[in-house]
Amino acid sequence: MAGNSFGESFKVTTFGESHGEAVGVIIDGVTPGVEIDEAYIQVQMDRRKPGQSSVTSPRKEYDEVHILSGVFEGRTTGTPLFVVLYNKDMRPEAYDDIKLAFRPGHADFTYLHKYGIRDHRGSGRASGRETAGRVAAGAVARKLLERRGVSVTAYTKEIGGIRCARYVEGESERNAVRACDPEAADAMIRKIEALSSAGDSCGGIVECRIGGVPAGLGEPVFDKLDADLAKAMLSIGAVKGIEFGAGFEAARMLGSEHNDAMNSQGFMSNHAGGILGGISTGADIVLRVAVKPTSSISLPQQTIRISGEEHTIRTVGRHDPCICPRIVPVVEAMACLVLEDHLKRQAALHA
């Protein structure tokens, strides 16, 4: 397997490079007869696209959705659904400087070692731009999930050390930062703007809540629901860690504290984060991902050229000073893909 596909019963394959002709996705396993059109997918694309705020990459992409197959007269046909998003604002010449040197923290060094070929046009296939195809596929999965009452919402919990102090139901979106605490969102924006002006970057934590999931989803051994969600999240560039429910804090709790007691109404707490034994409990699935600071910064950094010669690099190009605001719709999309895949697997088990 060449590693460009994800999922089993609902399978997605992304394609494209950041400064190539297009990016996009092919989705196999879509339920036939479901109403879907370009406008529905566009809503999610508009949340992900760059160039929308002072705290994201200024690259101006419209990510206009073109469905080339799999939809007829506004309904899915059940055949492979092919979505293309043409790249519009490419400036590969801006990367001539990094043609012969590796950016610290990015995938330049490892891609060259894997493929033996350097596509130095921006970040090529390693670019966050690849996630546009995932978000298009996630929109299709979301449509299927909505029919079953499953909801998926992510937001920034922490950026550059600034944490959301409270959880406000519903979303607060300012300048493309969706946080669960409006005051924290303002402070996060100020922090990103200050770091960006200084030529630096920061990371953070994005939380995702999945509601309406029936108990019983997930395979008991290898393809556990939490294992598949973890793989999905860690497959997003810049995601360095994941935790569910109480997460790493569980390591400091007692059994009597961590166990989710039950009464006739159900679970009385949710330290498990909605998954036990790899299978959904019916409670909300709650996960958090750690996002690293953007590697492409304009401060000088020590590196080497492809020749091995030592070199000081200042990364040029249009970059996100913090990836968290950009990653929120990607986290949601990957969660939708995993949930739809496991719902289909569960339906097959009981068919």
Ligand SMILES: Cc1cc2nc3c(=O)[nH]c(=O)nc-3n(C[C@H](O)[C@H](O)[C@H](O)COP(=O)(O)O)c2cc1C
């Ligand atoms: C939506 C999104 C946007 C990103 N934007 C940038 C960016 O502007 N500049 C950059 O250097 N990295 C950016 N990244 C991260 C790189 O793609 C990623 O760090 C790189 O491929 C190495 O990934 P790793 O963290 O998996 O090692 C972005 C990632 C995502 C998912």
Ligand SMILES: C=C(O[C@@H]1CC(C(=O)O)=C[C@@H](OP(=O)(O)O)[C@H]1O)C(=O)O
């Ligand atoms: C273009 C997008 O974000 C890009 C993600 C990215 C990276 O290194 O990940 C680097 C920048 O682009 P380029 O490949 O031109 O250097 C960002 O603008 C996008 O998300 O659509």
